[in-house]
Structures are given as structure tokens and as C-alpha cells.
Amino acid sequence: MVPESYYVALSAVLFSIGVVGVVIRRNPLVIFMSIELMLNAANLALVAFGQRLGNLDGQAVVFFVMAVAAAEVAVGLAIIVSIFRVRRRLSVDDLSIMRW
Amino acid sequence: MAHVAFFAIGAIAVASALGLILRPNAIHGALFLVVNLGSVAALYLMLGAEFLAAAQVIVYAGAIMVLFVFAIMVLIPGKEETGPDPRRGARLVAVPVGALLLLLLAFVIVGRWNAPRGAVVPSGSAAAVGRLLFTSYLFPFELTSVLLLAAMVGVLLLARRRA
Numbered sequence: 001m002v003p004e005s006y007y008v009a010l011s012a013v014l015f016s017i018g019v020v021g022v023v024i025r026r027n028p029l030v031i032f033m034s035i036e037l038m039l040n041a042a043n044l045a046l047v048a049f050g051q052r053l054g055n056l057d058g059q060a061v062v063f064f065v066m067a068v069a070a071a072e073v074a075v076g077l078a079i080i081v082s083i084f085r086v087r088r089r090l091s092v093d094d095l096s097i098m099r100w
Numbered sequence: 101m102a103h104v105a106f107f108a109i110g111a112i113a114v115a116s117a118l119g120l121i122l123r124p125n126a127i128h129g130a131l132f133l134v135v136n137l138g139s140v141a142a143l144y145l146m147l148g149a150e151f152l153a154a155a156q157v158i159v160y161a162g163a164i165m166v167l168f169v170f171a172i173m174v175l176i177p178g179k180e181e182t183g184p185d186p187r188r189g190a191r192l193v194a195v196p197v198g199a200l201l202l203l204l205l206a207f208v209i210v211g212r213w214n215a216p217r218g219a220v221v222p223s224g225s226a227a228a229v230g231r232l233l234f235t236s237y238l239f240p241f242e243l244t245s246v247l248l249l250a251a252m253v254g255v256l257l258l259a260r261r262r263a
Contacts (some may be wrong), residue, residue, distance in 0.1 A: 004108040005213050007143060012205035013222045014117050018199045021121030023194035029126050029172055033133050036118055036164070040140050047149050047224075054218020057177050059229050060150055060237050064158050067244045071251035073251050076185075077171045078258035093187065 008046035014041035026091050032073065039069050051060050106146065114137040126172050130165060137161040149224035 014037060029079030043062045050058025084090050112135065116226045119132035144153035222228065233241050 001147065003131075004101050005209065006106060008209050010113065010143075012202060012209060012223060013114055016202040017117040019119060019201055020194050020198035023116075023197070024191045025121065027126055029168065029175070030120070030129050033120055033129055033168060034171055035148070036133065036160070037120065037136065037181065040133070040137060040160070043152075044140055044143060045174070047144060047147050047152060049145050051149075051221065052215065052217060054220045056222045056224070056232050057154055057189040058221075059124065059224055060232050062149075062152055063155065063229065064237075064244060066155060067248065068221075070159060070164055071247050073167055073217075074251050074255045077167060081174065082172060082258050090175055095102065097219060 004048040004052040008045050011041040011048065014044070026093060027064040028076075028090060028092050029097075031092065032076055032080075036069065036073070041064060081099075102146065109139045109142050109146075112136075113143070123169075127169070129249075130168050130172060131170070134161050134165050137165070147224070148221065151224055151226040151229045155225075 004064065018034045018038035018041060021033050025031050025034065043065055046056075046058040046062050046065075050056060080090070083095065087094065116132040116139065117137040120129045120136065123129055123132065137156060141153045141156040143160070144150075144156060
């Protein structure tokens with residue numbers, strides 16, 4: 001039986017990798033995938049905490065996170081596609097129009 | 101035995117996550133992410149969350165990644181990242197910042213490494229999770245359907261070709 005702390009530690013590693021991925025990449029699709037990585041790391045931590053505490057609420061929350069992630073990916077990819085349609089380029093450095 | 105399996109799956113998960121953020125080609129990144137999601141599903145199984153492992157494979161590795169691969173094929177990205185990076189210095193700061201975040205998280209986790217354990221080990225079967233979702237979490241569950249409908253309408257509106 002592997003202690004739950006190991007799972008939480010692994011989830012911290014995956015989350016940090018996702019954070020670094022969001023910052024160092026220029027392609028918005030890869031940035032989106034790094035965000036999925038972070039969501040997954042958080043889900044893993046939630047399941048591990050739920051097992052440790054002996055209740056199922058963590059797993060119910062993970063279910064909702066999955067549903068929200070599905071909606072987020074669909075809307076986000078649609079936004080990226082429509083930006084690409086207007087600008088014909090796909091780099092986050094070009095998308096500074098809303099900066100103050 | 102369980103420890104060996106955990107470390108093997110954990111190594112696969114970390115390696116595929118690094119592959120996602122380090123490979124320049126987005127389609128390779130998508131395949132690495134599928135591997136990562138699959139290994140996390142295996143970890144869910146090891147934790148006894150059978151329903152979530154199945155949902156992870158179906159929803160994440162199936163539906164969401166198909167959407168990603170489809171978008172990558174439509175947009176044909178990759179050209180943007182081959183040229184020299186004008187902000188390379190600023191981006192490389194991310195690595196120490198990420199290491200610092202990891203250190204902070206490790207500090208919090210190690211501080212509670214031997215936290216008290218609950219009395220029972222819950223079953224993560226579809227029956228148990230479903231019973232919870234349709235009793236305590238009934239209202240959020242119904243809201244999820246509204247959220248997915250709103251996302252669907254929004255995507256249709258965004259993706260429609262302007263006349």
C-alpha cells in the first residue's frame with residue numbers, strides 16, 4: 001500500500017511542470033495542454049486527500065473538475081481558432097492588444 | 101510491489117509531462133499528454149478510484165485530446181516556435197520560479213507527511229460515486245449540464261463563419 005503522501009508529492013511535481021510549461025511556451029495550444037496538466041495534478045491530489053481522509057467528496061469534486069475542463073477546452077480552442085482566423089499567426093506574443 | 105508500480109507509473113507521468121513542455125512540435129506534445137493522462141488514470145486505479153479512472157480515459161484521453169489534436173491539425177502550428185525567441189531571457193526565469201514553487205509545495209507536503217488517517221477506506225466504484233453525485237451533489241451536478249450547454253452554444257457562436 002503506497003502512502004497517499006507519495007501521490008500528493010507526485011501531483012506537486014506535475015503541477016510545477018505545468019506552471020513552467022505555461023510560461024516558457026509560445027504556442028497557445030501547448031499552453032492550454034499545460035493547463036490541462038495542472039488540472040490533472042490537482043485532481044490527483046484531490047483523490048489522494050479523499051482516500052487519506054476516508055470520504056468520497058474528493059472524487060465528486062474531481063468529477064466536476066473534469067466537466068469544467070471539458071467546457072473550458074471547447075471554448076478555449078474555439079477562441080484560439082477564431083483568433084487564428086483573423087490574424088493568421090499563432091503566438092501569444094502577438095496577442096498583446098488588451099494590454100494596458 | 102505496489103511501490104515499484106507507483107514509482108514506474110510516476111516516472112512515466114513526469115517524463116511525459118516534461119516531454120509535453122520541452123518538445124517543439126505541438127502534436128508530439130499532445131501525444132505526450134495522452135500518455136500522462138493514461139498514467140494518472142492508472143494512479144487513480146491504484147488509489148481505488150475506479151470510476152474516475154474510467155472517466156479520465158473516456159473524457160480526458162478520449163474526448164478532450166481528440167479536440168486538441170483536431171485543433172492542432174486545423175491550425176498547423178509549429179512555425180511560430182522555430183524562430184529565435186525575442187523574450188528568451190524573460191522566459192528562462194520561469195525555470196527557477198517553477199523550482200521555487202515546487203520547493204514551496206514540497207515544504208507544505210513534508211510538513212504534513214504523517215497527517216492522521218481516516219477511519220475507513222472509501223470505495224471509488226461507480227455505484228458509490230454515483231450515489232454521492234445524485235444525493236449530496238445533486239444541484240452542482242445539474243448545474244454541470246447547464247455549463248456544458250452554455251459552452252456548446254458559445255463554441256457554436258465563436259466558430260461560426262461570419263457572413
